[in-house]
Amino acid sequence: MNKQELVDAVASTSGTSKSAAEEAINAVLNTISKELAAGNAVQLIGFGTFGRGERAARTGRNPATGEAIKIAAAKTVRFTGGQGVQGCR
Numbered sequence: 001m002n003k004q005e006l007v008d009a010v011a012s013t014s015g016t017s018k019s020a021a022e023e024a025i026n027a028v029l030n031t032i033s034k035e036l037a038a039g040n041a042v043q044l045i046g047f048g049t050f051g052r053g054e055r056a057a058r059t060g061r062n063p064a065t066g067e068a069i070k071i072a073a074a075k076t077v078r079f080t081g082g083q084g085v086q087g088c089r
């Protein structure tokens with residue numbers, strides 16, 4: 001499901017317009033993004049938890065040349081499905 005399909009499903013389920021559903025979805029996603037950027041976890045009871053992860057620096061290989069390259073450390077987003085979500089655990 002892509003974002004537009006999610007907007008359509010939310011609008012259909014809630015009985016609101018597509019523009020109102022898109023505005024609400026954007027507000028939720030922006031809030032989650034801001035909280036993660038600030039280093040905070042976002043826990044949605046019954047759904048799951050969004051949190052920040054760390055990926056250590058490592059050595060990789062350039063697939064075209066086989067040359068060893070350094071890959072910098074990175075911050076990532078991780079999601080842990082809640083107990084109420086089938087297929088996430």
